[in-house]
Amino acid sequence: MNTLVTLRHHTSYRYDRPVFLGPQTIRLRPPVNARSPVLTYALNVGPGEGQIAWRLDAHENTVAEAIFAEQVSHFDIEVRMTVDITPYDPFQKGGQPLSQTPNNPAYRVITSDPDLLDGFLDGQFLSAGETDLARLIWLNRRLAQSLHYKTRMEPGTWAPAETLSRLTGSCRDSAWLMIAFARRLGFAARFVSGYLIQPKPLDTGSQTLTCDLHAWAEIWVPESGWFGFDTTSGLVTAQNHIPLAVSATPEEAAPVSGLLDHxxxxxxxLMEAQHLHRETNT
Structure with missing residues (x-):
């Protein structure tokens, strides 16, 4: 049985006066080789006189660049897609195949004080499992248990030291902390932004869905590939996580970025998702 879901994501910016927008980079398209196949995709921006150009960025993300020649009083972005979130085992066929190699040196740059990270680990990492993957799963669960999740609407990502000292943070804060630990331990690691589609809480029938922008860490496990680690839930990512952009830093994976007048x-x-229908494989 294939589980097909339609997703709609509408973002609206309203300005108090007409402004000039610089090129706006939109990172809201899943990669073509994502484990959860995208069957249809459409991106629309407004006002209608804007032009869109697609390109690959330095991290192999498919990004759109919206350009407006005239002043605008609003900026709208709408994404519609159909995605197959049929369950799969993330431990089969390696990890998430967004990119096949960890060759980018930026994925290994240490982002926090090693002594601070080592103090939290307290020498337990190497004894936490028999394989690299098992030890990383342990670390992910420990962070999820240690940190209190906090919704933060303000822009920016806390430094790993701040998240660790507060023992709280948003999904992007805890993901960035997980990346700091992974790099300290010698792994290539990168930041992922995407959608999280899941059943609505208290809906025992699992027919009503919620969709949110989310962030998680992705770590290269030698001889196995990229695996996603969700520090909010403590789980390895799977079919409910739809990646949109990967990067060495959170700023480079922002859903939308660009300059504008003061x-x-x-x-x-607005984000919504619903079951389309269920198909039987033939």
Whole structure:
């Protein structure tokens, strides 16, 4: 049985006066080789006179660049897609295949004080499992248990030291902390932004879905590939995690980035997902 889901994500910016927008980079398209296949995809931006150009960035993400020649009073982005979230075993066929090799040296740059990270680990990592993957799963679960999840609407990502000292943070904060630990331990690691689609809480029938922008860490496990680690749930990522962008730092994976004139802006977002239908494999 294939589990097909339709997703709609609408982002709206309203400005208090007409402004000039610089090129706006939109990172809201899953990779073509994602484990959860994307069957249909459409991106629309407004106002309608804007132009869109697609390209691959330095991390092999498929990104759109929206360009507006005239002043605008609003900026709208709408994504519609159909994705197959049929369950799969993330431990088979290696890890998440966003990119096949960890050759980018930026994925190994240490991002925090090694002594601080070592103090949290307290020498337990090497004895936490028989394989690298088992030990990373242990670390991911420990972070999920140690950190209190906090929704943060303000922009930016906390430094790993701040998240560790507060023992709280958003998904992007804890993912960035996991990456700091992985790099300290000698692994290539990168930041992932994407969608998390899951059944609505208290819906025992699992027919009502929620969809949110989410962030997690991805770590290269030698001879196995990339594996995603969700520090919010403590789980290895699977079919409910739809990756949109990978990068060496959180800033490079932001869903939307670009310059604009100084102004007051109002931001609104709508995300919804629903089951399309269920198909039987033939």
């Amino acid at each position: 102004c007051q802006a109002r931001f609104d977002v």
